[in-house]
Amino acid sequence: QLQLQESGPGLVKPSETLSLTCTVSGGSISTTNLYWGWIRQSPGKGLDWIGSISYRGTTYYNPSLKSRVTISVDTSKNQFSLKLSSVTAADTAVYYCARPPDYGGNSWDYWGQGSLVTVSS
Amino acid sequence: EIVMTQSPATLSVSPGERATLSCRASQSVGRNLAWYQQKPGQPPRLLMYGASTRATGIPARFSGSGSGTEFTLTISSLQSEDFALYYCQQYNSWPLIFGGGTKVEIK
Numbered sequence: 001q002l003q004l005q006e007s008g009p010g011l012v013k014p015s016e017t018l019s020l021t022c023t024v025s026g027g028s029i030s031t032t033n034l035y036w037g038w039i040r041q042s043p044g045k046g047l048d049w050i051g052s053i054s055y056r057g058t059t060y061y062n063p064s065l066k067s068r069v070t071i072s073v074d075t076s077k078n079q080f081s082l083k084l085s086s087v088t089a090a091d092t093a094v095y096y097c098a099r100p101p102d103y104g105g106n107s108w109d110y111w112g113q114g115s116l117v118t119v120s121s
Numbered sequence: 122e123i124v125m126t127q128s129p130a131t132l133s134v135s136p137g138e139r140a141t142l143s144c145r146a147s148q149s150v151g152r153n154l155a156w157y158q159q160k161p162g163q164p165p166r167l168l169m170y171g172a173s174t175r176a177t178g179i180p181a182r183f184s185g186s187g188s189g190t191e192f193t194l195t196i197s198s199l200q201s202e203d204f205a206l207y208y209c210q211q212y213n214s215w216p217l218i219f220g221g222g223t224k225v226e227i228k
Contacts, residue, residue, distance in 0.1 A: 037217075047157075047165065047208055049217040060215045063122065096164055101176070106212035107155035109176060111164035 002027040004097050006115035012091075013121050018084040020115055022097030029078045030055040033104050038071060038082045040093040041114075050095075052106065053080055087119045123147050123211055127220035133228040140196040142223045144209035149189045153213035156185055156194045159206045159222075168207075169194065199225070 008020035022036070029036065035052035042048075051061040053071045061069050065084070073080040084091060094114040101109035124147040134140045144154065152172040157165035167176040169185040172192055182197040196203055204227055209220040 046222050047210075047219040049210075049219065052217070062216050098164075101167070101170065105153065105155075105170060106217055107167055107170045107210060108157075108165070109167045109170075111166075114164055 002099065002110050004099065004110055004112040006095060006097050006112045008115060008117070010116060010118060012087055012117060012119050014088055014119055015086055018082070018087050018091060018095075018117055018119070020082045020095055020097075020117070022080050022082075022112060024078045024080075024099075029073065029080065030075050034100050035060070035106060036073070036080050037098050037100075037106075037108065039096045039098055039108065041096070042090075042093045045093075048093075050082065050084075089119050091117070092119045093117060122216060123150065123214065123218050125209055125211055125218050125220035127207075127209055127223050129223060130221070131224045131226060133226050134199050135228045136201060137198050138228075140199055140203075140225055142194040142196075142207055142225070144187075144192040144194070144220050146190045146192075146211055150211040150213035152188045153211060154185075154187070154192050155210045155212060156183075157208045157210065158203075159208065165208060196225075 003025045005023045012018045037052040038050040051071045053059045068085045070083040096114045097112045098108040099110040126145045128143045154172045156169040159165040173185040184195045207223045
């Protein structure tokens with residue numbers, strides 16, 4: 001059974017860089033035609049797609065975050081990572097990593113449990 | 122950028138009744154529309170993809186319809202475990218966009 005697990009600091013200071021890693025178990029990240037993604041949810045709010053990456057490193061980003069976001073993949077570790085720079089309180093959210101269904105498309109069938117990141121001094 | 126609008130924001134329904142949730146796209150997304158259910162403290166759960174195909178393990182009381190810009194999620198007979206938040210998401214083009222959500226609450 002495929003599982004995803006987010007890891008990283010739960011507290012980040014304003015203006016610093018948020019860094020999270022998603023570790024994939026029970027399956028390989030090197031799956032063709034699939035884009036692994038990061039999605040966030042601010043407290044009491046809806047879902048926002050941050051960006052997606054293929055195992056080859058092709059990326060797509062939310063235009064509203066593009067100038068601050070970097071998503072990378074490490075196939076040797078079966079992980080992909082998120083970096084969000086110059087964070088503010090508005091970046092406080094639960095950050096999820098996710099994967100589409102086996103049949104493709106860019107909906108999200110597998111989710112991590114989420115990692116709460118608070119931006120505060 | 123496509124805008125996804127869900128209505129109503131809150132839907133009050135009695136157990137056993139039918140619930141109908143709407144999702145509208147600002148431009149055509151074909152049938153590249155997914156629905157999710159989310160309960161407090163949990164990640165979203167994929168209910169429907171391709172507008173009308175149930176994801177693995179989703180009960181038959183959930184059905185989806187629509188194409189282009191207008192989509193509907195119907196829960197034929199609400200069970201206690203169905204009271205939750207529901208989101209639609211278009212995946213026809215980048216950027217991927219979620220709707221604002223509909224809360225289904227007990228009447």
